[in-house]
Every structure is written in C-alpha cells, then in structure tokens.
Amino acid sequence: MNFVWPSMLLLLLIVPLLVLFYLWLLQRKKKFALRYASLGLVKQAMGGASWRRHVPPALFLLALSCLLLAAARPLAVIVLPTQQETIMLAIDVSGSMRAADVKPNRLEAAQAAAKAFLAELPRHVKVGIVAFAGSAQVAQIPTLNREDLNSAIDRFQLQRGTAIGNGLVLSLATLFPDAGIDIGALTYGYGFGRSRGIALDQPPATKEFVPVAPGSYGSAAIILLTDGQRTTGIDSMEAAKMAADRGVRVYTVGVGTVDGETIGFEGWSMHVRLDEETLKAIAHRTQAEYFHAATAEDLKKVYQTLSSRMSVEKKETEVSALLALLGAIFLIAGAGLSLAWYHRVA
Secondary structure (H helix, E strand, C coil): CEECCHHHHHHHHHHHHHHHHHHHHHHHHHHHHCCCCCHHHHHHHCCCCCHHHHHHHHHHHHHHHHHHHHHCCEEEEEEEECCCCEEEEEEECEHHHHCCCCCCCHHHHHHHHHHHHHHHCCCCCEEEEEEECCCEEEEEEEECCHHHHHHHHHCCCCECCCCHHHHHHHHHHHHCCCCCCCHHHHHHCCCCCHHHCCCCCCCCCCCCCCCCCCCCCCCEEEEEEECCCCCCCCCHHHHHHHHHHCCCEEEEEEECCCCCEEEEECCEEEEECCCHHHHHHHHHHCCCCEEEECCHHHHHHHHHHHHHHHHEEEEEEECHHHHHHHHHHHHHHHHHHHHHHHCCCC
C-alpha cells in the first residue's frame, strides 16, 4: 500500500500515547476506588468489573486509527469493474483461414469463439469489428447491439493477402475518428494522391499529437486475431507503435500451428505459418498479452480469458473514503454501546 501524504502517518503516534493514557486512567481509578469500603461502590467507581467497559474505548481507538490512516490518503491495488467502453476486434479473413487444422476450419472456429466472447462481455461495452486480408475494412462500427455484431461476423468472406498492420491502424482510426489517421498515406506515402490531382507531399495539418504511456488508455482495447504472417500493407510493428503511443493495448491471438501447413485452393497452394514472434512483440509493445490457440477449444478458452480480463481490471485506487467509512462505523458502534450499557458516551 502506498500513500499520497505519507508524512500524515506520523499522527499515528497518538494511538500508543492514548493507550498509555487509558491504562494510566484505569490505574488511577483503582487507587481512588480503594478509599471506599463498599464493594458495590468500588465496582461502580470502576465502571463495572466486566470486559464490556473496555469495548467502547477500544472502538473509539480503532475509529481514530482508521481516520488517521485515511488522512494519509492510502493507495491500494484493487479489482474494479472495467471502465473500458469500446473493444475493437481485428480479425484475419485471409485465405489461410480456410485451413482445417483448427476444426472445422480456422475461420469458422474464430467466428464461433468471437460470438461466445460477445455473449460474455458486459452489455455496456461497445464492440467494433475490422476484417483484414490484403486490405482492411470496418465490418461493424462500435455498437452495443450484439445482433448486428453477430451478423457482421457471419458475413466474413475470405480474401488474399494478410495486412496485419492495416487491420490495427483501421481499428485505431475507428477508435479515434478525429485523429487524422490516414491508412492510404501510411501505406503509399503522402504523395500517393498526386495521380488523382491531390498533392499530399506532407501530412495534413492536424492538432499536435503527444504520445502517452503504453497501456495507459483505459477506455478502449484491440483484440487482434490472425493465423499468418504479414504479406502486404503497413508494417505490423509500426502499427503497434501507433497503438502504444495512444495508450491502447493490443491483445494478440495466434490461431493455428506454429510450424504451419500447406493449403490449396482453385489451383494454387501456399504454406501458411504462424508468426508468433511478431504477435508477441505487438502485445509486449502495447503492454498487453499474447495468446496461442492451436485448436478450437484453445481459441474458445482464449476468448473466455479475454472476456474476464475486459470485465474487470486491477487498478491502483485511493481508498481513504473506505477507511473513513470504517472509522465512522467504529465510532458509531462505540457510542451506541456506551449509551446502551452505561447511559453515557464516555
């Protein structure tokens, strides 16, 4: 536990002094009571011989200790409901997702797991979907409507190419629509529009961007699911840097076998291999985690884990209000018992 004002902890020295003062009062009361001949008068002068007479002072002492601790403004890491408002699912729909090493195939397993993930998320969390292959498209803008999200997942169609970086950048552009993120310019350079009569030799004028600490943006996160290596588009690590500079965590999920396999379709064949090194680097760069799913059951468990991570979060929070409340409870309890037993607050 950390404290915002640790110097206030010196006030806790009052507590042992009060204990010594209380013991001195008890001893003084005993000496004073010996002057009386009647045993009943002695007990009355001592406030009764039972343990009950020590309970109210003990509760007052606990109340004071809690209030003094609260004054130091303690910070503790506690589990709280997530404050994330938006999650972007960036899902690979490249041709390699037809591979059947994850039954019935990688794409259908990913679709089923994504739907199960949506079902377990808190209803207040918006979800958006980006599908990427040789390029990236927004399949569904962030919404609370789970039916629209499920329909978007069902509409996935396989395409050629794997532009992982484009999927990440389009997810960021969806999360920050006013940030001026231009995928075309990042892919082809700021002069790419010259043939269309658009001169973009320099980035468009936007408000100065100030990077933040990786993982510090708590209102959104990206879940990237892919089964292969980048073959085109924006560099994956450059896209990861953009996410890190905006504080957005990118949780990466690798689908399929690490060694890969050769798949064929309509007269062509290709060997697809899971690029775990890059996916781990993306997750590490953005202060997130990497998950490997070699089977459909693994993929389901990964999404269950991610769902639980997105539902709650560990956060360092000031708990002075809780200590102040506890101190007030002790104070009220001590006063109540004193009134009930001795008809006075003392």
